[in-house]
Amino acid sequence: MNLEKSAAAFAKAKKFMPGGVNSPVRSFSSVDCSPPFIARAKGSRIFDIDGNEYVDYVGSWGPMILGHAHEKVISALQKAVERGTSYGAPTELETQLAELVQKFYPSIEVLRMVNSGTEATMSAIRVARGFTRRDKIVKFIGCYHGHSDSLLVNAGSGAATFGEPSSPGVTKNIARDTIAIPYNDSATVEKVFAECGGQIACVIVEPIAGNMGLVLPKNNFLQTLRAVTEKFGALLIFDEVMCGFRNDVQKDFQIQPDLTCLGKIIGGGLPCAAYGGRENIMRNVSPDGKIYQAGTLSGNPLAMTAGIATLKILSATPNFTENLTAKTSKLVGGLKKILGAEVQIPQAGSMFSIFFSAKPVENFADAAAADQNKFKRWFKNMLERGIYLAPSQFETLFVSAAHSDEDISKTLAAAERSWLNA
Ligand SMILES: *Cc1c(COP(=O)(O)O)cnc(C)c1O
Numbered sequence: 001m002n003l004e005k006s007a008a009a010f011a012k013a014k015k016f017m018p019g020g021v022n023s024p025v026r027s028f029s030s031v032d033c034s035p036p037f038i039a040r041a042k043g044s045r046i047f048d049i050d051g052n053e054y055v056d057y058v059g060s061w062g063p064m065i066l067g068h069a070h071e072k073v074i075s076a077l078q079k080a081v082e083r084g085t086s087y088g089a090p091t092e093l094e095t096q097l098a099e100l101v102q103k104f105y106p107s108i109e110v111l112r113m114v115n116s117g118t119e120a121t122m123s124a125i126r127v128a129r130g131f132t133r134r135d136k137i138v139k140f141i142g143c144y145h146g147h148s149d150s151l152l153v154n155a156g157s158g159a160a161t162f163g164e165p166s167s168p169g170v171t172k173n174i175a176r177d178t179i180a181i182p183y184n185d186s187a188t189v190e191k192v193f194a195e196c197g198g199q200i201a202c203v204i205v206e207p208i209a210g211n212m213g214l215v216l217p218k219n220n221f222l223q224t225l226r227a228v229t230e231k232f233g234a235l236l237i238f239d240e241v242m243c244g245f246r247n248d249v250q251k252d253f254q255i256q257p258d259l260t261c262l263g264k265i266i267g268g269g270l271p272c273a274a275y276g277g278r279e280n281i282m283r284n285v286s287p288d289g290k291i292y293q294a295g296t297l298s299g300n301p302l303a304m305t306a307g308i309a310t311l312k313i314l315s316a317t318p319n320f321t322e323n324l325t326a327k328t329s330k331l332v333g334g335l336k337k338i339l340g341a342e343v344q345i346p347q348a349g350s351m352f353s354i355f356f357s358a359k360p361v362e363n364f365a366d367a368a369a370a371d372q373n374k375f376k377r378w379f380k381n382m383l384e385r386g387i388y389l390a391p392s393q394f395e396t397l398f399v400s401a402a403h404s405d406e407d408i409s410k411t412l413a414a415a416e417r418s419w420l421n422a
Contacts, residue, residue: 006048065350066313070309097308117264119273141181183217268306272307353393381417382415
């Protein structure tokens with residue numbers, strides 16, 4: 001595979017941007033190779049500037065559930081762009097998207113559109129703090145909620161009650177208000193609430209965790225979070241920026257969080273996210289209430305248009321989720337047969353991931369113990385064979401409605417050969 005033009009483009013990009021990229025994982029630094037620079041994408045395929053074609057399982061890190069450049073989304077956008085790209089004034093599109101979102105998420109009575117998942121979680125936490133008038137928050141190690149200061153925090157050593165900054169630039173004082181606990185560890189959650197439950201504003205969790213690879217909730221973990229937050233008057237925030245619209249966690253687990261964060265799919269490939277939930281909480285957001293949050297481009301007409309077109313197709317296509325899940329199961333089943341018992345391939349709907357680990361992965365420590373070198377070799381072999389995977393075991397892979405049986409066969413054939421060489 002020739003990546004000459006991409007390598008040159010990468011060298012030039014590095015002069016202007018940290019790591020040559022605008023989001024770190026794109027630099028492929030964890031797999032020691034330079035990233036293909038993308039020229040275009042259509043359906044399940046992406047094409048780089050050297051003319052290579054790949055079956056894409058990254059899907060822009062989740063949003064492209066319909067596949068790339070879906071006809072209906074593109075034609076809606078083409079019409080919308082003619083009407084202007086931003087007004088900074090109300091449009092009917094915003095209400096249309098909000099109404100669609102509510103059909104998927106009945107627990108979201110009132111919502112606010114923002115531009116990224118980071119903004120959604122950051123704002124939801126401000127609302128939780130403003131509403132409860134408490135400072136501390138609980139998050140789980142390995143869950144990613146965007147890059148706002150309160151959330152770039154690791155567990156401190158020793159006491160479970162003091163977090164430490166996971167990035168330079170996050171102050172110790174901010175980190176101290178974040179309590180980080182291992183995922184799926186209900187006992188520690190209960191212990192922390194018993195110790196300082198009255199100071200905790202909220203628990204934020206990915207109900208299906210996708211940012212340490214895919215890790216599913218187990219042993220009534222989510223039920224425990226709901227029960228303990230209710231008992232102590234803290235809010236429960238489900239960060240469904242990644243798993244939302246691919247899984248119906250709130251229905252499947254019969255849990256209503258107080259607030260939900262959405263992103264990725266909600267914008268149909270354009271920058272859009274949202275946070276919302278119970279009306280009596282959300283009415284505290286400005287201008288109805290005093291909790292401030294705003295955005296020049298929030299509710300942008302192009303983003304609304306792409307989101308509406310995408311969600312309309314999801315809701316109007318019979319058995320959309322079931323069919324996509326079945327397709328993903330077929331792929332995952334094939335991969336399991338090829339890779340064998342030394343490899344874990346968890347799946348949730350159209351999300352899956354691959355851990356080179358003989359033992360099931362239930363939290364970040366398990367994910368971190370998976371064999372990184374094996375993954376690196378496997379990743380490069382797959383890329384060589386035209387299969388575009390996320391360049392890290394700590395990422396989730398996505399199947400789109402555009403992936404065909406032929407794509408799956410091609411992927412499994414590549415996996416068979418890649419595995420022999422890995
Ligand atoms: C991607 C992601 C975010 C951050 O969204 P951005 O749009 O990248 O800011 C937050 N939470 C989860 C669960 C995510 O997967």
